[in-house]
Amino acid sequence: MKLLRYQYPTAHSLRALNQRVGCGAPGLSRLSGALDDLLGSASTSVETVPVDLFEAEEGYFARFELPGMKKDSIGLRLEEGVLTIEPIDATAEGGPRFERSISIPDGVDHGKVGANYESGILTVSMPKEEARKPRQITVE
The missing domain is CATH 2.60.40.790 (Immunoglobulin-like)
Known part of the structure; x- marks a missing residue:
């Protein structure tokens, strides 16, 4: 009996998601930077x-x-x-x-x-x- 469904690794920040998608939306980049700074995310996550x-x-x-x-x-x-x-x-x-x-x-x-x-x-x-x-x- 399976107790927990497989949990796929996720992007740890909007900045990482933006880099993966490569959309280059400047608004998203600024928002992700602000959220990363606020939440304390960094490349050392x-x-x-x-x-x-x-x-x-x-x-x-x-x-x-x-x-x-x-x-x-x-x-x-x-x-x-x-x-x-x-x-x-x-x-x-x-x-x-x-x-x-x-x-x-x-x-x-x-x-x-x-x-x-x-x-x-x-x-x-x-x-x-x-x-x-x-x-x-x-x-x-």
Whole structure:
């Protein structure tokens, strides 16, 4: 069962959109510059990583697209029910700048969360906790 629809990367500012389209409308350029200045957008903006979330009988799966990344340059952490992915050395000149955080569903066994990176796809597996079985308590 798919939990989250694929989210396509988007332009981070009107200026970037204007450059992609190449329409060269001066009014749009001025407006995009003003909005970028107001909102604090810059060429150093952080990209959002596309992700697909799936649920299977045995657990949940998150699939991140990270083409061209090396396995040892991907930072992944789980903290207080939030899974965050970012580059290990985001300060490197010209290095990738991205970040993505997702909330983990209830019922995930945090101790068994694992990740696999292959062909530009990072797959994080989040096994479900075993259902607690009722036990009989003897009254003494």
